[in-house]
Amino acid sequence: MSLYSSTSAFAKDVWLPGLNYELLSEPGTLLGWLGSYTDSRVTVDVEGRRSYLKLRIGDSLGQGTISQGGDYPSPGDPTYDEAQVNLSHLSHALDFTMEELALLESTEAAAVPVMAEKMTAAKEAMSSDIERQAWGDGTGVLANVASSSGSTITLDATTTAQVDRDRYVWIDDANRARYDVVNGSTGAQQVTGFTVSDINESTNVLTCSATMTSATSAGVVVRSGTWASGGAYNSLEFPGVKAMVSDSNTYMNIDRTASGKGYWKGVVNSNSGTLRPLTEELIHQTMNKVARRAGRQPDGSYAAFASLGSWTAYHQIMTPGLRYTVDGAADIGFGRPLEMLGVPLYRGARCPRNSIYLLKKDSIKFIRPKHNKPGDLLNFVNLGGSEFFLKNASTGQGHAASVIAYLDGFLGMMTTRPRDHALLGDISEVASAY
Numbered sequence: 001m002s003l004y005s006s007t008s009a010f011a012k013d014v015w016l017p018g019l020n021y022e023l024l025s026e027p028g029t030l031l032g033w034l035g036s037y038t039d040s041r042v043t044v045d046v047e048g049r050r051s052y053l054k055l056r057i058g059d060s061l062g063q064g065t066i067s068q069g070g071d072y073p074s075p076g077d078p079t080y081d082e083a084q085v086n087l088s089h090l091s092h093a094l095d096f097t098m099e100e101l102a103l104l105e106s107t108e109a110a111a112v113p114v115m116a117e118k119m120t121a122a123k124e125a126m127s128s129d130i131e132r133q134a135w136g137d138g139t140g141v142l143a144n145v146a147s148s149s150g151s152t153i154t155l156d157a158t159t160t161a162q163v164d165r166d167r168y169v170w171i172d173d174a175n176r177a178r179y180d181v182v183n184g185s186t187g188a189q190q191v192t193g194f195t196v197s198d199i200n201e202s203t204n205v206l207t208c209s210a211t212m213t214s215a216t217s218a219g220v221v222v223r224s225g226t227w228a229s230g231g232a233y234n235s236l237e238f239p240g241v242k243a244m245v246s247d248s249n250t251y252m253n254i255d256r257t258a259s260g261k262g263y264w265k266g267v268v269n270s271n272s273g274t275l276r277p278l279t280e281e282l283i284h285q286t287m288n289k290v291a292r293r294a295g296r297q298p299d300g301s302y303a304a305f306a307s308l309g310s311w312t313a314y315h316q317i318m319t320p321g322l323r324y325t326v327d328g329a330a331d332i333g334f335g336r337p338l339e340m341l342g343v344p345l346y347r348g349a350r351c352p353r354n355s356i357y358l359l360k361k362d363s364i365k366f367i368r369p370k371h372n373k374p375g376d377l378l379n380f381v382n383l384g385g386s387e388f389f390l391k392n393a394s395t396g397q398g399h400a401a402s403v404i405a406y407l408d409g410f411l412g413m414m415t416t417r418p419r420d421h422a423l424l425g426d427i428s429e430v431a432s433a434y
Helices: 029-034 098-103 111-135 280-294 308-321
Strands: 043-046 050-056 080-086 088-097 143-149 152-155 179-183 189-194 196-200 205-208 219-223 227-229 233-235 267-269 302-306 338-340 343-347 356-360 365-369 389-392 399-414 422-424
Touching: 029 111, 029 302, 029 343, 080 399, 088 098, 088 111, 098 111, 098 399, 111 399, 152 219, 179 227, 267 280, 280 356, 280 422, 302 308, 308 338, 308 343
Parallel strands: 043 365, 267 422, 302 343
Antiparallel strands: 050 080, 088 399, 143 152, 143 219, 152 205, 179 189, 179 219, 196 205, 227 233, 302 356, 338 343, 356 422, 365 399, 389 399
16 A cells, blocks of 8 residues: 555645746847847838848048149049848747637636737747847858758758857757758758757757658758748848858848958958967957948947857956956956957857857847837737637638637848948857857
8 A cells, every 4th residue: 555645645746836937038148238129229110121222332532632723633422332121021820729718708717828828938939039030141041951860860060160060059959949951052842840859969960850851961950931942042031140240241132242342341350160269369350450440449339249168268368367356256257248358248148159249239220110110010910800810620621629820020130331340250169068
C-alpha cells in the first residue's frame, strides 16, 4: 500500500497560478536604444508603399576666387541622386475556437485570459520579428543548409560567412517559429512550414517536424511567408542595420559598388571574412574614418552595439585600466555600457556575431504609412465591424468551428546618411561559446 493515499494533500498535483514565460518578450538592445517604431520622433510617415527621395550628393560648384579684373566663376548646380524606400507588409494570424468565444459570454468569462494570452503572444512574436528584421540585411536568410537526413538538417558553420556565424542568433530555441528551406538562388521551395523541435549546437543539427530530405546544400533557412519566387529568390523583408551599414550591396535601390556611388557607402572596417583580434588601433581607425566621412567626431548621439563575445573582447582591452571607487569596488563597466572613445558600447544577444556596429541615432528612421493613427502600427484587420473570420472546413465545403484574427501592419527602415554609421567586423570573440 502506498504511503500516500489519494486523499493525502501531498499526493495532489498542484498548478501554480499564471504562466512562466521562457521566451524573450521585450524589445532587444537595438530597439530599446533607438526607440519604438510607433514613436513619431524616430519615424517618417509616407503615403505610398513605395516612396522616392532626392539626395544631394554634391555641393554647388560655382565657388571661386577672382583675380583683379578676372572673370566670375562658372556656375555649377549641386549633384543629386534618387533613392527608393519600400514598406514591408507584416502580418500574424491566430485562431480561437467557438468554445473559447462562447465562454466570453459566460458568467465566469473563462475565455478572457485565454484570448488575452493568445493576443499577447501574437504581439510579442511580431515585436521580436521586427527586432530581427531591424538587425537584418533584408534577405531574411537565417542559416545555410549543409546537408539533410530524415527529419534533420545540418547547418553550415563556417567562420567566414556572416550568416553562418549568426545561425543561432534567431534559430535559438525549439518551437519559436515556422521555417522554410528554399534554394538561395532560384527561390524554389525545398521544404515549407516546418518547426524545429530540437537543436544540437555542437553538431549543428536541427531536428524538424517534417521530412527534410529535399533540403540541399543550395538551400537557405528562412521564416515561413517571408519570401517569394519570381525565377529568383526574393525576400519580402525590409532591410535593417546589416544592409544599411555596408559598402558592397544595393541599398534603397542604389548600387554602392557602381562608379561614383562612394557617397552611399557605410564605413566598413573588415578583414575579408578572416577573424582577427580586436585592438585599440582598429577602434581608432574606425572612429577616425567615421569622423572624417560624417564631418564630425562621434558624440552623444551615437552608440555602439556588439555581440556578447565582441563586447567581452573590448572588456578585456579595458581590464588593464581597472580603476576603483572610494569603497574599493572594481568598476570597469561590467553589466553597463562600456565607454569606447566617448561612445557607449552596448552588448546584445541579438547583435550580429564577431561585430561592433557604430550607429547614429538621429540618422536612422522607421518608415510607416501616413494613414496610420499616431502611435499606431499593428492593428487587427476589421471588416464589417468584426475582427474574427470563420475558418474554412478542413474537408468539403462550409466552415470549421473556429475563427481567425489577423494582426497587420506596414513598416520599413532607412538611413539617408550611411556614412554616419560604421561596422567594425571580423572580430575574434572572447568567451565565444554561448
